[in-house]
Amino acid sequence: MSRRVTSLDVAARAGVSQSAVSRVFSGASASKDTAAKVRAAAEALGYRPNVLARSLITGRSRIIGMVVAYLGNPFYPDALERFSRILQDEGYHTLVFTLPEGAGDTDTDRIVQQMLDHQVDGIILASVGLGDALAARCEAAGIPVVLFNRGQAGSGLAQVTSANRLGGAKVAEFLVAGNHARIGHVAGWQGSSTGRDRTEGFLDRLVALGTEAVGVEDGRYDHAEAVRATDILIAKGCDALFVGNDHMAFAVMDHLRFDLGLSVPGDVSVVGYDDVPMAAFAAYDLTTVRQPVGRMVKATVTGLLDQIEDTSARADITEIDGPLILRGSARIPEGLK
Amino acid sequence: MSRRVTSLDVAARAGVSQSAVSRVFSGASASKDTAAKVRAAAEALGYRPNVLARSLITGRSRIIGMVVAYLGNPFYPDALERFSRILQDEGYHTLVFTLPEGAGDTDTDRIVQQMLDHQVDGIILASVGLGDALAARCEAAGIPVVLFNRGQAGSGLAQVTSANRLGGAKVAEFLVAGNHARIGHVAGWQGSSTGRDRTEGFLDRLVALGTEAVGVEDGRYDHAEAVRATDILIAKGCDALFVGNDHMAFAVMDHLRFDLGLSVPGDVSVVGYDDVPMAAFAAYDLTTVRQPVGRMVKATVTGLLDQIEDTSARADITEIDGPLILRGSARIPEGLK
DNA sequence: CGTGATTTTGCACACCTATGCAAGCCTCGG
DNA sequence: CCGAGGCTTGCATAGGTGTGCAAAATCACG
Known part of the structure; x- marks a missing residue:
């Protein structure tokens, strides 16, 4: 394998100095003439700037660290794919970090260290599961961070x-309009802001509408827990369940x-949250609140790059509204048919 | 933000030379005494070796490029998560590259270039969709490559x-043993080796058993295509369908x-391939051939690291056997009940 | 054509670490 | 006590690029 071709080689061939080559490839000023010569020489030699050397000196790697922990929920792979694609188009790349199952502070520290080691330019935290520790440490390290699908x-x-x-709240309106008498809630993990917020919005609106949830059980975004929660709520005679995310709703x-041999939506209406692709499958045909992944991802990337390119740009909180998608897993109110 | 701590700072504080520091952190020989001094100083200053500088000089980045294109099929996120986790444990990291939808040669070239730019130590191609071009180019660049879930x-x-x-073949045995009279096949994409191999094994064994498929339609690993294929096969009166992967089988x-208002498995038996988590969901309860993801991932990583650490190690072809998982989507032969 | 303003260019250094080489140290056997 | 051999250590350089600075070249304009 022959040696890599360097900017010096190109300079020699083009009859200019190495700095001229560097300037052409880093977009700095250069005369039309030399730029042409340099590009020709580079083309002929198959030169490409060495990313490592460049990063070493500029301090920017054009790499974004992405922390995930829960790819079992199809919402996240979808997001990951979109992130990777958009970042690629923007000239960035995605370094994936996976948080172990029961992530303790030791693990968190290690991950942060590894990201610092690689000098990532920014970090996307796309995991409901991780504590505040990680975010705090990233922030402390002076690296721009955006929380995706997670608030704090x-x-x-x-x-x-x-x-x-x-x-x-939309789900509350919908279930009440559907004349459901006993409404229950299999909540998203109450340790996460998304879980808590959905639950709050739901319960508050129920009260505002003059009714109340028959029961609320934390499903912890987990299959088995969701089943356990369902048993409890059904025992209380629920005829409608709002489930904290689609993945649990399937369970x-x-x-x-x-x-249990019950009919959905005949005996019990079920409403989810996320609108993952599978929710549209006929076997579930799940009525659910759509999270607009595309717009969420775009907003995340925009926010992150803004912070990176303009350090004065400050962190803002973006909430993106999504519609309730009416399908067949929940009784549809007369007015909406 | 204060300057980074460098090995020189550590050297000064420990009263040794910079090379001594380097040797301690790169595992080269050093006396107990200096090692201790260096570690103490490093600890006190919070020193961590600069990965970029190290990579620049050693030529190894400890980064693995992973090319994916089809995260919609839950088999791949699962694999990706495992890859990331294992590689992390081995001191490597995962840089994700996403291939655009209709990936032409231009895209392929760009991806390869980007991987070369980042000097990835190895490449995992986890995508059935991409042509031979990508693999060939990687190989030509002298970077170890392993194809995951894809042969060539x-x-x-x-x-x-x-x-x-x-x-x-196992599926063929199973369906014949179940006394199915008219067996059809919604094939995996015949442009992929996995698709072709499954189809071949299936059809050959049918013949060996003295029967034959009523029809074979390429489902191209696509939802809509699978549905189209199903229509054709049902029109031919099939009472059993072997589907090229689970994702299509759900469709x-x-x-x-x-x-169509048919009963599964009453009117038609369905068998899939992959055993993704969803296959175990009661709504589908899909009989399917398990791909042992864990072992496949482990074998891939092992093979790749072997090639990286020992350039003489040559590429081998690994096939990992997986069992047929009996569930409720296909009639179970008397003998197996 | 001369002068000042502006752009272009090259030089040299910085970024941070790994490693070949030679010199220094220690150890051990005779 | 001496010499040989092995282990440590420091020196110096390489790896490939970006960038401040000053010199050179170009331009505009009177």
Whole structure:
């Protein structure tokens, strides 16, 4: 394997200095003439600037660290794919960091260190599961951070979520309009802001509408927990369940239909949150609140790059509204048919 | 933001030379005494070696490029998560590259260039969709490559797949044993080796058993295509369908049940391939051939690291056998009950 | 054509670490 | 006590690029 061709080689061939080559490739000023000569020589030699050397000296790697922990929920792979694609188009790349199952502070520290080691220009935290520790440490290290699908009140960190409270409220309106008598809630993990917000919005709106939830059980975004929660709520006689995300909603529907022998939506209406692709599958045909992944991802990237390119740009909180998608898993009010 | 702590700072504080510091952190020989002094100083200053500078000089980045294109199929996120985790444990990291939808040669070239730019130590191609061009170019660039869940006959490239032919054969055995009279096949994309192999193994074994497929339609790993294929095969009177992967199988089952009003497995048996988590959901309860993701991932990483650390190690082809998982989407032969 | 303003260019250094080489140290056997 | 051999250590350089600075070249204009 022959040696890499360097900017010096190009300079020699083009009859200019190495700095001229550097300037041409880093977009600095250069005369039409030399730029042409340099490009020709580079083309002939197959020269490409060495990213490592460049990063070493500029201090910017054009790499974004992305922390994920929960790819089992199809919402996240979808987001990851979009992130990777957009960042690629912007000349950035995505370095993936996976948080171990029961992530303790030790793990968190290690991840942060590794990101610092690689001098990532920015960080996307796309995981509901991780504590505030990670975000705090990133911030302390002076690296721009955006929380994706996760909020953290008063942290001063940039964050992009869907309008979770409003979404929860929409479901409340919908179920009440559907004349459901006993409404229950399999909540998203109450340790996460998204989970809490959806729950709050839902419960508050119920009260505003003059009714109340028969029961609320934390499903912790977990299959088995969701089933357990369902049992409790059904025992209380619920005829409608708002489930904290689609992934749990599938488990709930399966349990209702195949273990408890109930009809959905005949006996029980089920509403989810996310609108992952599978929600449209006929087997579930899940009524759910859509999280507009595309717009959320775009907003996240924009916010992050703004922070990177203009350090004075400050972290803002973005909430993106998504519609309730009416399908067949919940009784549809007369007025909406 | 204060300047980074460098090995020179540590050297000064420890009263040794910079090279001593370097040697301690790169695992070269050093006396107990100096090692201790260096570590103490490093600890006190919060020193961490600069990965970029190190990579620049050693030529190894400890970064693995991972090319994906099809995260819609839940098989791949699962794999990606495992890859990231294992590589992390081995001191490597995962740089994700996403191939655009209709990836032409231009895109392929760009991706390869970007990987070269970042001097990735190795490449995992985890995408059925991409042509041979990408693999060839990577190989030409002298970077170790392993194809994951994708083969390429006679390419001389390392590859890890499940035993696709054998898997297809198992399904043939199973369906014949179940006394199915008219067996059809919604094939995986015939442009991919996995698709072809499964199909071959399936059809060959049918013949060996003295029967034959009523029809074979390419589902191209696509939802809509799978539905189209199903229509054709059902029109031919099939009472059993082997579907090229689980993701399509879900579409097929939904179509059979909710559009055509057929019972699964009452009227038609359906068997998939992959055993993604969703296959175990009660709504589908899909009989399918398991791809042992964990072992496939482990084999891929092992093979790749071997090639990286020992350039003489040559590419081998690994096939990992997986069992047929019996569930409720296909009639179970008397003998197996 | 001369002068000042402006752009272009080259020089040299910085970024931070790994490593070949030679010199220094220690150890051990005779 | 001496010499040989092995382990440590420091020196100096390489790896490839960006950038401040000053010199050179170009331009505009009177």
